[in-house]
Amino acid sequence: MSINSSSVLREARPSFGEEKPSDGERILYLISVIYDGEKKSAILRFYDPVTGKMEFIQDKTSHKPYLLTDASPEDVERVVPESFRHRIVKAERVEKYDVLNDRKVVLTKVEVSDPLAIGGAKPKDLRTMLKEAGFNVWEANIKYYDSYTYDVGLIPGMPYKVKGDQIEPVASLKEDERKEIERIFGEEGEKVLEIALEMASMLRYPVPRMRCAAIDIEVAAPAFQVPSPSEPKRPIIAAAIVGDDVKRVHLLKRGSEAGSIADFEVIQHEDEISLIREFINDMKKYTVIYTFNGDNFDLPYLARRAKELGITNTGIKLETDRALLDEGVHIDLYKLFSNRSIQVYVFKNRYLGYTLDEVSEGLLGEKKMDIGADHDIASLPPDKLARYCIQDAKLTFSLANLLDNGLLKLLFIFSRISRMSLEEVSRHGISQWIKSMIYSMYRRRNWLIPNSEDVTRTRGSKTFSRAIIKGKKYMGAIVLAPRPGVHFKAAVLDFASMYPSIIKRWRISFETINCPHEECKENKPVEELPHWVCNKGIGIIPEVIGVLRDLRVKMYKKMAKDEKLNEEERNWFDTVQNSLKVLLNASYGVFGFEEFPLYSPPAAEMITAIARKAITSAVREAEKMSMSVIYGDTDSLFIEDAPIEKLKELERKVEADLGIDLELDKIYRYVVLSKLKKNYLGVTEDGHVDVKGLLGKKRNIPDIVKKAFFETLDELSRARNREEFEKSKEKIGEIVRKYVNRLRNREFDMEEVCFRSTLNKKLGDYVKTTPQHVKAARLLEERLNMKVVPGDVISYVKVTGREGVKPVELASKHEVDVEKYIEIMRSTFQQILDALDLDFDSLAKGKSSGSLESFL
DNA sequence: CAATTCGCCTGTGGCA
DNA sequence: TGCCACAGGCGAA
Numbered sequence: 001m002s003i004n005s006s007s008v009l010r011e012a013r014p015s016f017g018e019e020k021p022s023d024g025e026r027i028l029y030l031i032s033v034i035y036d037g038e039k040k041s042a043i044l045r046f047y048d049p050v051t052g053k054m055e056f057i058q059d060k061t062s063h064k065p066y067l068l069t070d071a072s073p074e075d076v077e078r079v080v081p082e083s084f085r086h087r088i089v090k091a092e093r094v095e096k097y098d099v100l101n102d103r104k105v106v107l108t109k110v111e112v113s114d115p116l117a118i119g120g121a122k123p124k125d126l127r128t129m130l131k132e133a134g135f136n137v138w139e140a141n142i143k144y145y146d147s148y149t150y151d152v153g154l155i156p157g158m159p160y161k162v163k164g165d166q167i168e169p170v171a172s173l174k175e176d177e178r179k180e181i182e183r184i185f186g187e188e189g190e191k192v193l194e195i196a197l198e199m200a201s202m203l204r205y206p207v208p209r210m211r212c213a214a215i216d217i218e219v220a221a222p223a224f225q226v227p228s229p230s231e232p233k234r235p236i237i238a239a240a241i242v243g244d245d246v247k248r249v250h251l252l253k254r255g256s257e258a259g260s261i262a263d264f265e266v267i268q269h270e271d272e273i274s275l276i277r278e279f280i281n282d283m284k285k286y287t288v289i290y291t292f293n294g295d296n297f298d299l300p301y302l303a304r305r306a307k308e309l310g311i312t313n314t315g316i317k318l319e320t321d322r323a324l325l326d327e328g329v330h331i332d333l334y335k336l337f338s339n340r341s342i343q344v345y346v347f348k349n350r351y352l353g354y355t356l357d358e359v360s361e362g363l364l365g366e367k368k369m370d371i372g373a374d375h376d377i378a379s380l381p382p383d384k385l386a387r388y389c390i391q392d393a394k395l396t397f398s399l400a401n402l403l404d405n406g407l408l409k410l411l412f413i414f415s416r417i418s419r420m421s422l423e424e425v426s427r428h429g430i431s432q433w434i435k436s437m438i439y440s441m442y443r444r445r446n447w448l449i450p451n452s453e454d455v456t457r458t459r460g461s462k463t464f465s466r467a468i469i470k471g472k473k474y475m476g477a478i479v480l481a482p483r484p485g486v487h488f489k490a491a492v493l494d495f496a497s498m499y500p501s502i503i504k505r506w507r508i509s510f511e512t513i514n515c516p517h518e519e520c521k522e523n524k525p526v527e528e529l530p531h532w533v534c535n536k537g538i539g540i541i542p543e544v545i546g547v548l549r550d551l552r553v554k555m556y557k558k559m560a561k562d563e564k565l566n567e568e569e570r571n572w573f574d575t576v577q578n579s580l581k582v583l584l585n586a587s588y589g590v591f592g593f594e595e596f597p598l599y600s601p602p603a604a605e606m607i608t609a610i611a612r613k614a615i616t617s618a619v620r621e622a623e624k625m626s627m628s629v630i631y632g633d634t635d636s637l638f639i640e641d642a643p644i645e646k647l648k649e650l651e652r653k654v655e656a657d658l659g660i661d662l663e664l665d666k667i668y669r670y671v672v673l674s675k676l677k678k679n680y681l682g683v684t685e686d687g688h689v690d691v692k693g694l695l696g697k698k699r700n701i702p703d704i705v706k707k708a709f710f711e712t713l714d715e716l717s718r719a720r721n722r723e724e725f726e727k728s729k730e731k732i733g734e735i736v737r738k739y740v741n742r743l744r745n746r747e748f749d750m751e752e753v754c755f756r757s758t759l760n761k762k763l764g765d766y767v768k769t770t771p772q773h774v775k776a777a778r779l780l781e782e783r784l785n786m787k788v789v790p791g792d793v794i795s796y797v798k799v800t801g802r803e804g805v806k807p808v809e810l811a812s813k814h815e816v817d818v819e820k821y822i823e824i825m826r827s828t829f830q831q832i833l834d835a836l837d838l839d840f841d842s843l844a845k846g847k848s849s850g851s852l853e854s855f856l
Numbered sequence: 857c858a859a860t861t862c863g864c865c866t867g868t869g870g871c872a
Numbered sequence: 873t874g875c876c877a878c879a880g881g882c883g884a885a
Contacts, residue, residue, distance in 0.1 A: 321857085335857095338857095340858090340859080341859080427857090428857080428858095429857075429858060429859075430858095430859060431858070431859055432857090432858090434859085467861070467862090468861080468862060468863090469861065469862065469863085472860085472861060472862090473860090473861090474860095474861085475861080475862095476860070476861030476862060477860095477861065477862065478862090479862060479863070499860095585859085586859045586860085587859085588859080588860070589859030589860040589861095590859050590860085591859085591860085592859075592860050592861085593858080593859050593860070594858095595857090595858055595859095596858090596859075604860070607860095608860085608861075633862090634861090634862085676863080676864065677862080677863055677864080678862075678863055678864070679863090679864070693863080693864070695864085695865070698864095698865085768868085768869090769867075769868045769869070770867095770868075770869095771866090771867065771868080772866085772867070772868095824866095827865080827866090831864095
């Protein structure tokens with residue numbers, strides 16, 4: 001194999017058009033790089049879309065694990081004991097660029113025989129020996145397969161042309177796209193253009209078709225006992241697989257036979273060995289296997305049970321906290337859906353907890369099969385067991401296929417940008433993705449990857465702004481005080497991708513803040529902070545963030561709507577622009593995140609300080625033009641009833657002043673502001689209602705309150721003018737009375753009056769106070785012997801009596817404290833009623849107190 | 857394993 | 873009993 005730098009570089013300067021493979025050549029997709037401990041070598045794992053199989057190609061570049069140190073080669077020799085020396089392959093001087101000090105440094109690169117020699121060897125590894133001898137080490141915490149991937153310039157998720165030993169990137173940027181990139185980035189210099197071309201070529205290539213399936217297994221555990229995958233004593237009694245072309249359950253014969261079941265296939269097995277063998281055979285026909293918690297349950301249980309029964313070659317590789325497949329890609333959706341960035345930005349917070357039941361309910365509107373509270377799987381009759389098992393696999397498969405199969409596309413995109421395998425991206429959070437992206441760029445440029453201490457030592461860890469909220473490290477955004485009332489024709493202007501724009505425009509990053517140059521010390525973007533910013537152009541993060549932002553705004557958002565492209569292409573670019581949004585949204589946050597290896601509090605507080613200055617000066621500008629700013633939050637301005645030309649004029653002025661884009665986002669037919677920040681309701685021209693922050697939309701309030709609230713919104717969205725408003729007002733009164741009466745007469749299901757609150761800590765860790773959901777959770781443990789863990793959502797009901805709350809499982813209708821619920825109804829409604837000059841109690845009694853006159 | 861701060865709400869628990 | 877600071881949860885950006 002040869003992957004030389006020229007072929008790697010060519011990928012950054014792709015030739016145009018897509019190259020078709022010639023004889024003997026195949027186009028394979030790089031899935032991951034793994035390390036083979038026996039061969040002591042990296043192995044490239046490729047997927048062949050023609051055969052649908054994985055292909056393994058051993059590294060032939062003789063790349064070795066290494067670290068960098070300021071010890072000389074002689075020092076290394078001295079420090080390392082005789083018994084360890086055979087593991088050192090080479091120690092030689094290398095030159096690196098040290099961005100923190102803006103200078104070239106000469107360090108010793110120590111290559112070793114295997115990754116454990118760097119970190120993890122017994123009794124002592126190289127990095128510990130060097131540190132104990134008083135030397136510094138760098139890049140000693142990077143996993144070997146990552147190190148290899150970065151150095152060789154490989155991009156997981158990308159197609160490669162493979163012929164014999166030759167592995168070459170497939171060029172993928174079309175000529176017109178290349179021209180477009182040059183047009184957008186042409187004036188920003190060679191460095192930016194190069195990054196843009198590289199990113200764009202990565203983001204245009206579609207993902208290969210892969211055979212996908214979801215699996216789920218059931219174990220004969222007694223009721224209330226969670227079977228342990230580390231001690232798989234109980235037999236597997238059911239195993240289901242669901243894919244596009246398969247819906248099958250393998251059942252263990254135990255007494256009665258399963259009846260015939262119409263919409264899926266049932267295979268009965270005389271013994272568990274045959275069940276496991278055939279199930280694993282089924283699995284092997286698919287490249288991507290989805291599970292829900294398969295890392296910690298299904299796959300370890302399956303693999304260990306198989307081993308116990310003497311079945312070899314399961315193809316499952318167990319690691320401490322994950323399970324991988326030799327010939328496939330295992331995606332554990334539990335881990336993926338627990339990822340906050342995925343939850344918030346991809347799925348818009350539409351699910352609450354992270355169990356299969358909760359995620360499915362939120363995203364699919366479907367639930368697991370109900371088998372009763374005792375959850376006694378072992379004693380289910382066979383056909384019920386089969387249905388239960390396949391339902392879980394079905395739900396898992398449906399979740400994986402949400403967003404028009406976009407989940408896998410999303411993972412491929414993140415995989416390419418972050419240089420991490422699908423398995424890695426799907427199991428790690430956004431900070432790991434960004435870290436990996438930065439590391440790969442540093443390696444590519446032969447820059448030294450700094451240690452976290454280097455960053456804070458040379459550039460400072462102190463912050464100078466005081467956070468509003470006690471316990472926070474620095475000051476964040478400004479929220480303008482809203483002007484309460486109903487405002488017609490309210491325009492919303494916002495700074496598009498504000499923080500990324502600031503990072504780009506003022507070039508803020510851990511690299512540029514408080515740089516070592518005397519000449520830059522005068523370059524202070526804000527008066528309130530002592531930090532200065534480099535103006536000599538060092539650093540790479542501002543360029544990368546700038547490119548990703550501009551690609552998203554100026555290219556992919558447009559392509560996602562471009563009628564000249566077909567639907568599949570538009571879809572792809574929409575996934576791309578959404579993925580970039582996820583990444584960009586987190587790009588500032590990681591600087592303020594202590595565990596991020598490039599943590600930089602000065603950079604974080606500089607970004608928010610500039611943002612405060614920007615919104616403040618935009619408000620001033622608007623007011624100077626005698627426009628009325630009625631609200632604003634972080635990056636937005638709400639302006640009441642201004643002519644469009646004036647808004648455009650404001651945009652131009654702000655842009656000229658600050659150098660970041662202010663854009664008209666939308667115009668509300670009217671917006672209802674209360675005196676509270678982060679609480680409003682806006683109706684757009686087409687009648688769509690935006691509800692922000694209001695109690696009525698919080699997930700933890702009871703459904704009955706939510707229903708009443710949304711009926712009210714529906715009513716309001718119909719009002720176009722003041723007469724219709726008056727009518728709405730009467731209707732709102734009717735709604736309020738209807739629900740208050742329902743509560744008084746106890747006309748509700750227990751489900752409707754449940755509060756659903758997430759348990760964020762272990763039960764025992766709530767020591768300072770005992771919140772109500774914790775009280776309810778403790779009752780669940782005491783009375784029902786249930787186990788609750790962090791992440792569980794507790795459903796509880798307010799009841800009369802001393803305790804005041806009960807888990808819904810233990811409560812009955814007659815003890816529901818209806819007055820408390822009316823109270824909640826009151827505060828929920830009062831938030832909007834205040835602004836409408838209405839009063840809950842009067843409405844509930846059947847008359848209204850005020851009118852809208854004063855606001856209209 | 858793990859992005860940030862600002863702001864609202866409810867309830868708890870200490871104290872007078 | 874009422875007041876108040878704080879804990880905890882959820883949302884906006």
